[in-house]
Amino acid sequence: MPWYLYLALKQLFPSGKRVSFFFLISVCGVMLGVMILVIVQSVMGGFGQTYREKIVQTNGHIRIESGEAIYDYQSVLDLVSGMEEVKGASPYAQGVVMLQHDNRPAFPVIRGIDVEREPSVVPMQDFLRLGSLDDLDDDSVLLSRALAASIGATLGSTIEVYTPLMLARLKDDELLLPRELQVVGIYETGWNDFDSNTMVSTLRLMQELYNLEGAAHGIALRLYPDIDEAKVADDLNGILIGGKRALTWLDTFGNFLWILEVEKNMMFFLLIFIVLVAAFAIANAQLLTVLRKTKEIGLLVAIGGQPRQLVACFCFQGFFIGLLGTALGIAVAMVALYFRNDIIHGFAGLTGSQEVLVKFYQFAQLPVHYTVGDFVVISVSALVLTTLAGLVPALRAANMKPAEALRSE
Numbered sequence: 583m584p585w586y587l588y589l590a591l592k593q594l595f596p597s598g599k600r601v602s603f604f605f606l607i608s609v610c611g612v613m614l615g616v617m618i619l620v621i622v623q624s625v626m627g628g629f630g631q632t633y634r635e636k637i638v639q640t641n642g643h644i645r646i647e648s649g650e651a652i653y654d655y656q657s658v659l660d661l662v663s664g665m666e667e668v669k670g671a672s673p674y675a676q677g678v679v680m681l682q683h684d685n686r687p688a689f690p691v692i693r694g695i696d697v698e699r700e701p702s703v704v705p706m707q708d709f710l711r712l713g714s715l716d717d718l719d720d721d722s723v724l725l726s727r728a729l730a731a732s733i734g735a736t737l738g739s740t741i742e743v744y745t746p747l748m749l750a751r752l753k754d755d756e757l758l759l760p761r762e763l764q765v766v767g768i769y770e771t772g773w774n775d776f777d778s779n780t781m782v783s784t785l786r787l788m789q790e791l792y793n794l795e796g797a798a799h800g801i802a803l804r805l806y807p808d809i810d811e812a813k814v815a816d817d818l819n820g821i822l823i824g825g826k827r828a829l830t831w832l833d834t835f836g837n838f839l840w841i842l843e844v845e846k847n848m849m850f851f852l853l854i855f856i857v858l859v860a861a862f863a864i865a866n867a868q869l870l871t872v873l874r875k876t877k878e879i880g881l882l883v884a885i886g887g888q889p890r891q892l893v894a895c896f897c898f899q900g901f902f903i904g905l906l907g908t909a910l911g912i913a914v915a916m917v918a919l920y921f922r923n924d925i926i927h928g929f930a931g932l933t934g935s936q937e938v939l940v941k942f943y944q945f946a947q948l949p950v951h952y953t954v955g956d957f958v959v960i961s962v963s964a965l966v967l968t969t970l971a972g973l974v975p976a977l978r979a980a981n982m983k984p985a986e987a988l989r990s991e
Contacts, residue, residue: 584891584894604867605903607863607867608860608863608864608867608903608907609903609906609907609910610907611859611860611863611864611907612857612860612861612864612903612904612906612907612908612911612964612968613907613908613910613911613914614856614860614911615853615854615856615857615859615860615907615911615964616857616907616908616910616911616912616915616960616961616964617911617912617914617915617918618853618856618915619850619853619854619856619857619911619960619964620911620912620915620916620919620952620956620957620960621915621918621919622849622850622853623846623849623850623952623956623960624915624919624950624951624952624956625919625922625948625949625950626842626845626846626849627846627950627951627952627953627956628948628949628950628951629842629949630839630842630843630846630951631949631951632772632949632951633773633838633839633842634839636771636772636773636776637773637831637835638831639704639705639771639773640704640771640773640776641704641802641831641834642670642672642703642704642802642803642804642831643803643804643805643809643811643814643830643831644802644803644805644811644814644815644818644828644829644830644831645800645801645802645803645828645829645831645834646658646662646800646801646803646818646822646826646827646828646829647799647800647826647827647829648800648824648825648826648827649825650825651675651794651797651798651799652673652797652798652799652800652801652826653795653796653797654824655673655797655798655801658801658822658826659671659673659801661821662801662803662818665814667805667806667809667814668803668804668805668806668814669702669804669805669806670699670701670702670703670803670804671699671702671703671801671802671803671804672695672696672699672700672702672703672704672801672802673696673699673785673798673800673801673802674693674694674695674696674700674785674798674799674800674801674802675693675694675785675788675789675792675794675797675798675799675800676691676692676693676694676788676799677691677692677745677746677788677791677792677799678690678691678692678746679692679743679744679745679746679781679791680743680744680745681733681741681742681743681744681781682733682741682742682744682760683733683734683735683739683740683741683742684733684734686732686733686734687733688729688732688733688779689779690726690729690779690780690781691779691780691781692723692743692780692781692782692783692788692791693780693781693782693783693788694782694783694784694785694786694787694788694789695782695783695784695785696784696785697715697718697784700715701715702804703802703803703804704802704804706724706769706782709769709770709771710724710767710768710769711727711768711769711770712737712767712768713737713765713766713767713768714766714767715767717766717767718766718767718782718783718784719766719784720784720786720787720790721763721764721787722763722764722765722766722783723741723743723763723764723765723766723781723782723783723787724765724766724767724768724769724781724782724783725741725765725767725768725769725781725782726768726769726770726771726776726777726778726779726780726781727768727769727770727777728770728777728778728779729777729778729779729780729781730765730768735765736765736768737765737766737767737768738764738765738766739764739765740762740763740764740765741762741763741764741765742760742761742762742763743760743761743762743763743791744760745761745791745792746792747791747792747793748760761791763783763787767782769782785798811830811831811832812830812832814828815828815829815830815833850959850960854963854967857963857964857967857968858967860907860967860968861900861967861968861970861971862971864899864900864903864968864971864972865900865971865972865973893973896972896973897969897970897972897973898972899972900968900969900970900971900972900973901965901968901969901972903968904964904965904967904968904969905965907964907968908960908961908964908965911964912957912960912961919950922948922950923948926948
C-alpha cells in the first residue's frame with residue numbers, strides 16, 4: 583500500500599482508538615443525505631410507475647379517435663383485430679351528464695363500453711368492489727366508489743340521469759324526462775382521474791343518451807406485452823382514413839408524466855444539497871487537521887513527499903468516507919422502504935390522516951420503484967462531492983513550503 587494511502591487511513595483510524603469522532607460524524611452526515619435521496623427518488627419513481635400502470639389499465643395502450651363521432655367504427659375494429667400485435671379492441675363513447683340521487687347532484691363523465699369486448703382491453707371485473715360486470719345492461723350503470731359516496735348511492739340504488747340532449751330538445755319545445763338507471767356495480771381502479779368522477783354504462787345506452795345514432799367516439803386497443811405501442815400507432819396512422827388518428831397512452835398523458843419526472847429531478851436537485859453540506863463538514867474537519875499538523879506535513883514534504891501524494895492522501899479520506907456513508911445510506915434506505923407502509927400507517931393513525939392519504943393520493947400503500955440508474959447517479963454524486971471535499975485542504979497542504987511549515991508554532 584502506498585504510504586500516503588496508509589497515512590490517510592491512520593488519520594481516520596488513529597492508534598489506540600476504535601474510531602475517530604470526526605470519521606463517525608462525517609460518515610453519518612453522508613449516510614443521512616444518501617438515505618434521504620434514495621427514499622425520495624424511490625417513492626417518486628413509485629408514483630410515476632404506478633400512474634403509468636393505472637393509465638394503461640384503465641385506457642389501454644392506444645386510442646383511435648377522430649375528434650367527432652365515428653360511424654364506421656366496426657370496420658376499424660375489423661382492421662385492428664387482424665393485427666398480430668393487438669390483444670384486444672373495444673369501442674367506447676364518453677361525455678358529461680348530470681345525475682341525481684336523493685336530491686344530491688353530480689356531474690360525472692359517463693363512459694359507454696361494449697360489455698363483451700371491454701374485458702380484453704380494460705379489466706373492469708377486477709376493479710369491481712360490489713356487483714358484477716355481467717349485470718350491466720342498457721338500464722343500469724357502474725359507479726366509482728368516490729362518485730357513489732358523493733351522492734349517497736349504493737348497490738341497487740336508482741339514479742336519475744340528465745343529458746345535454748334534453749337541452750337541445752327544449753329548443754324544439756320537446757320535453758325529455760330524465761333516464762332512471764339502476765346501480766349494479768361499484769368499482770375502484772386506483773387511478774384518481776377515473777375513480778373520482780366517472781360512471782360506466784353500455785355503449786348502446788350512451789348512444790341513446792347522446793343521440794349518437796350507432797356511432798362511437800373512439801376505439802381502445804390493448805397490445806401484447808413488450809410491443810412498441812409507438813410503432814403500432816405509426817403503422818395505424820399510415821392506414822387510417824377519414825380524419826382518424828391513433829394516439830398512444832403516452833401521447834394522451836405525456837404532459838402529466840413529464841411533470842412527475844420533473845418533480846423527481848427537482849427533488850434530487852434539492853436534496854443533493856444535504857450531501858453537499860456533509861461534504862463541507864468533511865472539508866472543514868480536514869482543513870483543521872492540516873492546520874493542526876502543519877509540522878508533520880512540512881516534514882513529509884522535506885523528506886521527499888510529492889504534492890500530488892499529499893493531495894491523494896486527503897482526497898482518499900473524503901472518498902473513503904463517501905464510500906462507507908453511501909453504502910450505509912443505501913442499506914438504511916432499503917430497510918426504511920421495506921417498512922414504509924408500517925411507518926406511513928402508524929404516522930397516519932397518530933395524526934388521523936389515513937382517509938386524507940387515500941382520498942387525495944389514491945394510495946393506501948406507498949408505492950416504490952427504483953432502478954439501477956437511480957442508485958448509480960446517487961452513489962456517483964455522493965462520491966464525487968465527498969472526494970472533492972478533501973481537495974481544498976489537500977491543496978493547502980501540498981502548497982506548503984517545508985521551511986515555513988517546520989517553523990510553524
